[in-house]
Amino acid sequence: MDLYEHMGKDLFRAQGIATPRGTVCRTPEEAADAATSFGGRAVVKVQVQVGGRGKGGGVVLVESPERAADETDRLLREVFAGHVVDRVLVEELLPIAAEFYTSILLDRSTGSYLAMMTAEGGVDIETLARERPEAIRRASIDPLLGPRPYHVRELVGTLPASAREGAADVLGKVFDLLTDRDATLVEVNPLVQLEDDRVVALDAKVTIDDNALVRQPDLAALAQEFPIDPVEKRAKEAGLQYVKLDGDVGIIGNGAGLVMSTLDVVARAGAKAANFLDIGGGASADTMATSLEVILSDPAVRCVFVNIFGGITRCDVVANGVLEALGRVDATVPIVLRLDGTNAEEGRRIIAEAQHPKIVSVPTMDGAAAEAARLAEAAA
Amino acid sequence: MSVLVGPQTKLLVQGITGKEGTFHTLRNRAYGTNVVAGVTPRKGGQDVEGIPVFDTVAEAVSATGANTSAIFVGPRFAGDAILEAADGGIDVVACITEGIPTRDMAEVHSYLRGTATTLVGPNCPGVITPGVANVGIIPGEVCTPGRVGFVSRSGTLVYQIVYELTSKGIGQSTCIGMGGDPVHGIGFIESLALFESDPDTDLMIMTGEIGGDDEERAAAYIAERVSKPVVAYIAGFEAPPGKRMGHAGAIVTGSSGTATAKTEALEAAGVQVARTPSQVAELVADRLGG
Numbered sequence: 001m002d003l004y005e006h007m008g009k010d011l012f013r014a015q016g017i018a019t020p021r022g023t024v025c026r027t028p029e030e031a032a033d034a035a036t037s038f039g040g041r042a043v044v045k046v047q048v049q050v051g052g053r054g055k056g057g058g059v060v061l062v063e064s065p066e067r068a069a070d071e072t073d074r075l076l077r078e079v080f081a082g083h084v085v086d087r088v089l090v091e092e093l094l095p096i097a098a099e100f101y102t103s104i105l106l107d108r109s110t111g112s113y114l115a116m117m118t119a120e121g122g123v124d125i126e127t128l129a130r131e132r133p134e135a136i137r138r139a140s141i142d143p144l145l146g147p148r149p150y151h152v153r154e155l156v157g158t159l160p161a162s163a164r165e166g167a168a169d170v171l172g173k174v175f176d177l178l179t180d181r182d183a184t185l186v187e188v189n190p191l192v193q194l195e196d197d198r199v200v201a202l203d204a205k206v207t208i209d210d211n212a213l214v215r216q217p218d219l220a221a222l223a224q225e226f227p228i229d230p231v232e233k234r235a236k237e238a239g240l241q242y243v244k245l246d247g248d249v250g251i252i253g254n255g256a257g258l259v260m261s262t263l264d265v266v267a268r269a270g271a272k273a274a275n276f277l278d279i280g281g282g283a284s285a286d287t288m289a290t291s292l293e294v295i296l297s298d299p300a301v302r303c304v305f306v307n308i309f310g311g312i313t314r315c316d317v318v319a320n321g322v323l324e325a326l327g328r329v330d331a332t333v334p335i336v337l338r339l340d341g342t343n344a345e346e347g348r349r350i351i352a353e354a355q356h357p358k359i360v361s362v363p364t365m366d367g368a369a370a371e372a373a374r375l376a377e378a379a380a
Numbered sequence: 381m382s383v384l385v386g387p388q389t390k391l392l393v394q395g396i397t398g399k400e401g402t403f404h405t406l407r408n409r410a411y412g413t414n415v416v417a418g419v420t421p422r423k424g425g426q427d428v429e430g431i432p433v434f435d436t437v438a439e440a441v442s443a444t445g446a447n448t449s450a451i452f453v454g455p456r457f458a459g460d461a462i463l464e465a466a467d468g469g470i471d472v473v474a475c476i477t478e479g480i481p482t483r484d485m486a487e488v489h490s491y492l493r494g495t496a497t498t499l500v501g502p503n504c505p506g507v508i509t510p511g512v513a514n515v516g517i518i519p520g521e522v523c524t525p526g527r528v529g530f531v532s533r534s535g536t537l538v539y540q541i542v543y544e545l546t547s548k549g550i551g552q553s554t555c556i557g558m559g560g561d562p563v564h565g566i567g568f569i570e571s572l573a574l575f576e577s578d579p580d581t582d583l584m585i586m587t588g589e590i591g592g593d594d595e596e597r598a599a600a601y602i603a604e605r606v607s608k609p610v611v612a613y614i615a616g617f618e619a620p621p622g623k624r625m626g627h628a629g630a631i632v633t634g635s636s637g638t639a640t641a642k643t644e645a646l647e648a649a650g651v652q653v654a655r656t657p658s659q660v661a662e663l664v665a666d667r668l669g670g
Contacts, residue, residue, distance in 0.1 A: 212483065
């Protein structure tokens, strides 16, 4: 779960990492008041779960409370990089002497934490990493040992001597934040040195491990603050893995790999998937009914492709589940059903005998994808 | 011969008394796997259809000589279960559990480097050597003994592709479901190395998916060290880009992690990459027939 900047900064302050003073504002009036409290000049920062805010015009310096209100009004009206905006962060301006970059993340290729720091902050770090990788100091940190003094000396080595102690302190606290709060990424760009040499986190990107939310209840509660598509919300409440896409063939399958593969096969057949929906193992009639409801509630769907490979899930059970589901949900579009694997013949026989007018049974994945694409095209 | 599990396997199931644990333990035994013990804390002394249950892995190993474990305990306790298995001297641990906190897995991963234990998973379907031993939840009835080694990140794609291989009369030496979690045990490289040195494997299949750089690193390894033919499939060409906030992930891997990038890396290493799951079995049939 990616946190908003202001949430990340709350975690920073709780850990003892200095940040600018700031106020979360949901209206232009609140933003004007916040700017006034900082002496009139301030920075207004859009709060969204996506990077590139500076380049996209989502971070604005303002010279007066009126300008703070105007910019907040503009940001709240706009959709920022596809994300709905319901709040901005208004922060005080600080006297900055130098800008750095630091991050620590769980590196999936090694299973260790990777810490990075460079004196060249506030820039496009991906470009720097590509063009002059030697400018970025890196250290691989064993999860059981934590950062050792030599790691820290190495990491702060490109910073001005006057900033190293403050930066080292931040590094230690960022690592504690990762382990205490189950974060998989903490990125600070820029980390700044003020004119009085204090080191302050001007930005905060924090990603929390979804698997660990059960033991971080206060962080799990933050999930409600993020905007969510109504269809996705309904699927989530039913415990389904659902992602909305922009095509017109609704997809239901069992297992993330098979569903991902189904999207690819449908694309090769010349159509586009309307969604990703994984019903997981053991598809009950109830799960199937909810899945069909979710998919049929999307007006873009012209055809549904149910792709089930029976492993432990038996196809005869799935076939009965689909029929039971169609007794509860009114299918408005054709449903292409592909049953293969355990008890597939029995499952297909059940479907054939039911003679449901909306179900088309196709035994192979590629054949079913072609049929789904044809039906979606015919309905367009 | 086979890799990881075989006639030598003496299976212990951690979490044997839970619903999933019991169900799959009995399926594994019905398949012919030598299931010797179960472990559930505070249930030592009971039995599951004749399989003795112990409180700890150490007790179970000392009483039965178990050398392989399948883990079905819940996500909050699964990291601990893996460590207990490693300290109990278990050689191969297949952790089926889904949803283990990533920090727990990072700690487990670090600790296992100092042990002789091989971890498969977590969030995986396990390992099967068809006709001999099944450890985990792979449906044994779709498999058939043979000479193709298979390693996959996705579980359902194993079932799908193995079924098509079997339908074409192509058997498998061992199928490894390595799991899809970011921090995991055995990967493509370790699996391919096992198959490369297994005299009863003639060809290997690897199926990957978007995210991370396991497939890219496997491609580099294949180019240098693998002499047997490899057929691959990558899922996720049409998957939406992740809603990643930071840039740090891309810096680490130096790769976009897309299906296209992975496919290109594998093809550059001489691997035949199928475009659909069905095509995998066709490519394998061509390769073995030719």
